[in-house]
Amino acid sequence: MQQKPQRAILVNVIPHFYDREQAMGEFDELTRLIETYGGMVILKIIQRRGRPSAKTFVGEGKAQEIATMVRDLKADVVVINGFLKANQSNHLINIIPCEVLDRFEMILKIFEKHAASPEAKLQLQIAQYKYEFPKLFGKGAILSQQAAGVGVATSAASGGRRAARGPGEKILEVKRRHLKQNIQTMEKKLLQFRQMRELQRQRRQRQNFFTAALVGYTNSGKSSLLKALTKKDVLIEDKLFSTLDTRLGHLYMDGRKIVVADTIGFIQNLPPLLFSSFLATLEEVKEADLVLHVKDASDPKVFEKINVVEDVLAQLKCDTKPRLYVFNKIDLCRPDDIVIFEQTFQEFSPIFVSALQRENLDSLLNALKTPALKSLTY
Ligand SMILES: Nc1nc2c(ncn2[C@@H]2O[C@H](COP(=O)(O)OP(=O)(O)OP(=O)(O)O)[C@@H](O)[C@H]2O)c(=O)[nH]1
Ligand SMILES: [Mg+2]
Incomplete structure (x- = not known):
């Protein structure tokens, strides 16, 4: 996103009683976030719904509409003013033909750009890993299903249900363990930074x-x-x-x-x-x-x-x-x-x-x- 500004479509889902002006106002801040990230807003979409769809956050029809607009307006990114669950994110990615970010990912990208000190970088990495962790369950489900798909043929032959647990699940387990270990190592390092600052603070207090x-x-x-x-x-x-x-x-x-x-x-x-x-x-x-x-x-x-x-x-x-x-x-x-x-x-x-x-x-x-x-x- 360095040279050419990314063309962004903003999406907000609001309850039926919610004030439209206020919802538009919320876009102002999201717009500032996108500009900070180096993008430009080309369209703002508000959908009124009782609550966000469990599957696609916006309604499925609206997701299809957004996909058409992305193609017509040559958008590079769709930014949702909310927090997407792993499965919502996966479904939207399958429908919308460009990058789809939620508010967390948007802010994370800005933090990534601005984190300068080793401590800030470490903090950010921990947040990213922790964010990825539950998302892996979503991707994992797909991986496991794929693996299970392979396994079904063998399971039919063997007649056992256990064959349905394919290699996808193993890969996922390894990945999860690896991620957990990484988070623990980084948290230990972070603790050292904090202890150092605590010592400095105590010195200042003494003085x-x-x-x-x-x-x-x-x-x-x-x-x-x-x-x-x-x-x-x-x-x-x-x-x-x-x-x-x-x-x-x-x-x-x-x-x-x-x-x-x-x-x-x-x-x-x-x-x-x-x-x-x-x-x-x-x-x-x-x-x-x-x-x-x-x-x-x-x-x-x-x-x-x-x-x-x-x-x-x-x-x-x-x-x-x-x-x-x-x-x-x-x-x-x-x-x-x-x-x-x-x-x-x-x-x-x-x-x-x-x-x-x-x-x-x-x-x-x-x-x-x-x-x-x-x-x-x-
Ligand atoms: N006109 C005007 N602009 C100011 C004044 N103080 C700061 N700014 C501008 O406001 C913008 C933000 O200033 P910063 O000092 O970076 O603000 P900050 O609160 O540290 O921002 P973050 O670190 O991003 O949270 C910059 O463009 C500044 O030049 C002021 O008194 N008058
Ligand atoms: Mg500042």
């Missing part, structure tokens, strides 16, 4: 450094803020999931060292498997003295995204930690919106900045300077 963690929705400007505050050279891109690792920068104020941690961004409906794989990189947030919840103040969906981040913070048990709301990108924002944010989020001491224009960073620095912050509770 009594104040740590502030930047968290927030993907693309809200966390890395830009880290750079603006600490001059740390980090990757800043108008893409989703540019940062997959925790990166630390530091600054000195009143002779005191303050560590600022940049973290992986959050997203709505992050596949749980990916979330749990990358959870460890968020340990830094758990240990931080202060959480800086960064938001893109110019984003029309900022309220929804605040909720997504708050949910993740609750899952991390960090929702009772002292935290400040940092509204970034105010250079793109209407003054009226700032007043609304100020009133709505008073309890989180909102600060309004532009990392790009270096606007109002002093107020953020002042908040970090307040010695009382360490014992602040909200």
Whole structure:
């Protein structure tokens, strides 16, 4: 997907009562994911159904329709805004004459592109393997059936049912065992990385450094803020999931060292498997003295995204930690919106900045300077 952008058809299945506008809105984020991946959206399809089809996710007729559109529009990939089970994926692949990805696979591909450190690569590989594991059952069923097909002739001759268990099942067993061993080996390696980071964190705690963690929705400007505050050279891109690792920068104020941690961004409906794989990189947030919840103040969906981040913070048990709301990108924002944010989020001491224009960073620095912050509770 490097040179020519892949032509993508997006598909969403929604219940009958679901708001169409909202479903279209969900496509916006999927579109951003596809652009980040290097593709372009050529068509968006919504199907209303009581629930996704157990066999083909969309209805079978709709799957045939999509296949025709793929041929007519020369699409390269169909992306489903949901999570496909192994058998749904297998059936769709048989009907639709191009690559079919679900939301998990789409995000996985972006993570693959962006994983730079050995730890992020390892985490990603574990997530991929774990994802493949149940899928093997689907493929395995087919393999076993094929093998059984061969076996039936022999079984008729031998009159026994056991002959129906063909070589396909054996291959599958070996593959499964191999995959399991690989996951265990990688998890051991990962543990070493985590132990190393834990030691570093303990050292910082002993030295009594104040740590502030930047968290927030993907693309809200966390890395830009880290750079603006600490001059740390980090990757800043108008893409989703540019940062997959925790990166630390530091600054000195009143002779005191303050560590600022940049973290992986959050997203709505992050596949749980990916979330749990990358959870460890968020340990830094758990240990931080202060959480800086960064938001893109110019984003029309900022309220929804605040909720997504708050949910993740609750899952991390960090929702009772002292935290400040940092509204970034105010250079793109209407003054009226700032007043609304100020009133709505008073309890989180909102600060309004532009990392790009270096606007109002002093107020953020002042908040970090307040010695009382360490014992602040909200
Ligand atoms: N206009 C404007 N753009 C900004 C500002 N801060 C960041 N951006 C832009 O927003 C995009 C995302 O910035 P990042 O700092 O990479 O965002 P992030 O939250 O680290 O993103 P992920 O690591 O992908 O989750 C980039 O194109 C930045 O240049 C700002 O204050 N104003
Ligand atoms: Mg980033």
